[in-house]
Amino acid sequence: MADMLRVFIYYVSVFYLVYLIVFAAFSFLSISIGAYKLYMSNRVLRYKNKLKHDDLPVSVLIPAYNESVTIVNSVNSLLSLDYQQYELIVIDDGSEDDTAQKIIDTFDMKQAYRQIEHKLTCEPETAIYETVVNKVPLTLICKKNGGKGDALNMGINAAGHPYFVCMDADSKLQADSLKEIVAPVFEDDEIVAVGGMILISQCLQMKNGKAVRYRFPPNLLVCMQAVEYSRSFLASRILMDTFNGNLIISGAFGLFQRSAVVAAGGYSPNNLGEDMELVLKLHRFCRNNKIPYRMSYQPSAICMTQAPTTFRDLWSQRRRWHVGLFQSLVVHRRIMFNLKFGLVSFFSYLYYMFYELMSPIIELFGIFAILLAAYMDVLNIEYMIVFLVIYAIYGTIISLSAFSKQIYIQKFRVTFLDMIKTLFLCALEFIFFRYILVVVRIAAFIRYGRNKSTWGKIKRV
Amino acid sequence: MASDPRIYALIGIFMVACIALIVFNFAIVRYHKRQTAPAAGKLKMWNFELYKQTAIKGGSKSVIRGGMRPGTTSRHERLLLRKLPNAEHLIAYSEALQNVKDRQPMAYSSYMSTYSKTAVFHKLADVYSRKSCIERTCYADFIGSFPEAAELSQGQLADSLISYIDDSNIYCRTKVLRACCRIGSLQGVANVLQLFHDRSLFMHKQLLANELADFSGDQSLLGERLWDECKSWNDNISEAVVSLWGH
Numbered sequence: 098m099a100d101m102l103r104v105f106i107y108y109v110s111v112f113y114l115v116y117l118i119v120f121a122a123f124s125f126l127s128i129s130i131g132a133y134k135l136y137m138s139n140r141v142l143r144y145k146n147k148l149k150h151d152d153l154p155v156s157v158l159i160p161a162y163n164e165s166v167t168i169v170n171s172v173n174s175l176l177s178l179d180y181q182q183y184e185l186i187v188i189d190d191g192s193e194d195d196t197a198q199k200i201i202d203t204f205d206m207k208q209a210y211r212q213i214e215h216k217l218t219c220e221p222e223t224a225i226y227e228t229v230v231n232k233v234p235l236t237l238i239c240k241k242n243g244g245k246g247d248a249l250n251m252g253i254n255a256a257g258h259p260y261f262v263c264m265d266a267d268s269k270l271q272a273d274s275l276k277e278i279v280a281p282v283f284e285d286d287e288i289v290a291v292g293g294m295i296l297i298s299q300c301l302q303m304k305n306g307k308a309v310r311y312r313f314p315p316n317l318l319v320c321m322q323a324v325e326y327s328r329s330f331l332a333s334r335i336l337m338d339t340f341n342g343n344l345i346i347s348g349a350f351g352l353f354q355r356s357a358v359v360a361a362g363g364y365s366p367n368n369l370g371e372d373m374e375l376v377l378k379l380h381r382f383c384r385n386n387k388i389p390y391r392m393s394y395q396p397s398a399i400c401m402t403q404a405p406t407t408f409r410d411l412w413s414q415r416r417r418w419h420v421g422l423f424q425s426l427v428v429h430r431r432i433m434f435n436l437k438f439g440l441v442s443f444f445s446y447l448y449y450m451f452y453e454l455m456s457p458i459i460e461l462f463g464i465f466a467i468l469l470a471a472y473m474d475v476l477n478i479e480y481m482i483v484f485l486v487i488y489a490i491y492g493t494i495i496s497l498s499a500f501s502k503q504i505y506i507q508k509f510r511v512t513f514l515d516m517i518k519t520l521f522l523c524a525l526e527f528i529f530f531r532y533i534l535v536v537v538r539i540a541a542f543i544r545y546g547r548n549k550s551t552w553g554k555i556k557r558v
Numbered sequence: 559m560a561s562d563p564r565i566y567a568l569i570g571i572f573m574v575a576c577i578a579l580i581v582f583n584f585a586i587v588r589y590h591k592r593q594t595a596p597a598a599g600k601l602k603m604w605n606f607e608l609y610k611q612t613a614i615k616g617g618s619k620s621v622i623r624g625g626m627r628p629g630t631t632s633r634h635e636r637l638l639l640r641k642l643p644n645a646e647h648l649i650a651y652s653e654a655l656q657n658v659k660d661r662q663p664m665a666y667s668s669y670m671s672t673y674s675k676t677a678v679f680h681k682l683a684d685v686y687s688r689k690s691c692i693e694r695t696c697y698a699d700f701i702g703s704f705p706e707a708a709e710l711s712q713g714q715l716a717d718s719l720i721s722y723i724d725d726s727n728i729y730c731r732t733k734v735l736r737a738c739c740r741i742g743s744l745q746g747v748a749n750v751l752q753l754f755h756d757r758s759l760f761m762h763k764q765l766l767a768n769e770l771a772d773f774s775g776d777q778s779l780l781g782e783r784l785w786d787e788c789k790s791w792n793d794n795i796s797e798a799v800v801s802l803w804g805h
Contacts, residue, residue: 150729154762182764
């Protein structure tokens, strides 16, 4: 029995070595290729800056549910974007508070009596209000509650332009964000979706509609999320973008071709990760129908969102994300090991499967394996400590690289003290924060059945 | 496993990767900084070159009014043909030329009139037709911004620009249409729209209408010409034509 356990532990340790080496190689590739791509895109940036052009008309969709605290500010900030032709469509998904009334009162909206063609199925509208503010058409659609995906489907039905941008009600854009996110459409005819870069608003100092300074707030939880966001958005997504393999375009800021989304069936109302599910759906739709397509990622298109400031809110947000990831991967399981999907199947899907969805279970199992090895006296503690320290340093440098890229691309001002803080936070995030997320994700699995179709709410500040 | 030397080799690899990443970060920052430096030098060079060209006019020996001093035109033409195939130079030249246009409109028109006669801009259009999409777009944008460059070779230049539409993106197509509109080439505009239709190239009606509204030739002639043909074109083009000339 003891021999069998020893053999078992041997193979477990080999598995973990391979698992970590693959992850380390992935991180290394992500950072290197990400930096190279940013360097190359910077080379043509001067050309692009010179090539001023008229703006492609877009519809901006803002689904809202009980957002009375932030909705007016959000709409106001979206009315002063540096973009010539866009419309704003706020979809009130049956809020229980006065979200709709606040918008109607603030912008002096008038009820409109018009039909919306329901190309995508969604709960019916109860009232439509319209006005024009600063030459920007603003529409408010009140509808019965059906979830975020359902609200977005309504917005797509009402949108009047060939491309639409979906946003969260608490997100804010930089003045040039719409111009930036539309740019890939001008560069490639096959674009069906573009993802933007999400930054945490608590860390940014704004001037004239543009973020100019990056400063960590006192809240450690927010700081660690900021580090995590930059690693995610400036490493793995750029790498996957090189082979058109991104599986997530954040619901907080993404641009889509309306006709492609309608043809693919729109958002799934019952999915907590409706943003990821739509991207997977578009991959499947285009590949199954042999439609040439591209989903791009545009790191210079900035969207600012509020990060949860308490463990409770973080718990709720990450639980939703993880359940959404699980639902999306399960619904689109046919992508896995499917030659038709190429690297989307054999790289992106497997990455999300093993390093996102399964990672909490694998990491938890690892802790048990260490305890078992210690119990059986086969644990090389010296080696384990050295390895963990080196791996932590490696992870910290990866995070630091991603973070410094972000500072450099956005031309943010940072002080020396901020840089020292960054180093400390990158280490803390790698050593501490990821284990909090392991617990949250495991809880998401355990409590999978509960509140599967609710809007995620965090306390607004 | 515990005493396996491969373990320590693995740790060594991780350490090497850490160092490589740190070096890589510094290298990227350094290269990013170097990227922006040469642009300023090119602009300075073209500002000086155009200053020389226009200053001769301001001096006692006027060259532009009655033609350049022998040798000056051909030397400058050779310089344009040598340097401008580089898009970085083209951008710097555009900026310098814009400065002249804003500050000395008379000197600018004399300069453009002189060099449009030499067909230098047409030759450059051919050179750019063999370049990448973004570079072609830059050249079409240049012609759209300085339509006087096509003063005497409107039709030929429009033909060269239309060839840019092969394997192009919306940026490029918009700029080609804009250039044809700004130089006032009626046939060129009709050909561009016909190509958009034949190849089912996406162009939003608003973008089309904005560019067509900027046609520098006879708007009513263009309207008549496009009105007859637009019935056979796709919805986006037809709607753009109708929105401009429908009334």
